[in-house]
Amino acid sequence: MIKVSNGYIVGWNSGHYIGRAGKGKEGSALANPLRLLNTSDSEERDCLWRRAGSNRIIAKYRCWLWQKIQQKDQAVIAELFYLKEQALANDLNLLCFCKQLTREVACHGDVIKSCLEGMLKQKN
Numbered sequence: 001m002i003k004v005s006n007g008y009i010v011g012w013n014s015g016h017y018i019g020r021a022g023k024g025k026e027g028s029a030l031a032n033p034l035r036l037l038n039t040s041d042s043e044e045r046d047c048l049w050r051r052a053g054s055n056r057i058i059a060k061y062r063c064w065l066w067q068k069i070q071q072k073d074q075a076v077i078a079e080l081f082y083l084k085e086q087a088l089a090n091d092l093n094l095l096c097f098c099k100q101l102t103r104e105v106a107c108h109g110d111v112i113k114s115c116l117e118g119m120l121k122q123k124n
Contacts, residue, residue, distance in 0.1 A: 002087050002116055004109030007095040015093025016083060018109055023097075029075035032061050032098075032108035058106040065111060083112075084119045092116070 005015060012025070021027030034057045068076040086092050099107045 002092045002094065002113045004094045004096070004099050004107055004113055006097065006099040006101065008097070009101060010093065010095070012095060015095040016086065017095045018112055019096040019098070029073070029079045030065070030108075030112055032057070033064065034060050054105050054107075058108060058111060061108045062111050065115065069115075080112075080115065080119065083116055087116055087120060 007015070007017065016028075017025055018028045018030045019025060020031040020033075065076070069080075083092060083094075094109045094112055096107060096109050099109055
């Protein structure tokens with residue numbers, strides 16, 4: 001089983017980190033290179049904007065990841081195949097800063113999870 005979790009909530013040692021470098025974490029080849037411009041969520045309208053913005057960013061991330069796969073980006077391919085092997089051997093927990101438990105908001109980890117599930121369905 002593959003799941004996506006926030007490392008702050010479940011602990012950073014409970015899975016494989018897929019985020020950007022920073023806050024003491026080494027960056028992943030699968031980190032989302034796209035960012036929201038407005039990161040404030042202090043007001044409800046900002047929360048709604050972030051959800052809409054997040055959905056657009058995740059759609060762009062899906063395209064970015066597909067392009068990297070088509071270009072045979074070595075770092076991206078290597079990490080995906082490593083994660084596939086981990087998922088075959090055990091449950092796999094993908095960790096990032098952006099996954100939220102309190103709201104259903106898309107996260108780049110959900111795209112990676114879908115990609116890995118597709119890879120696991122392949123015979124090779």
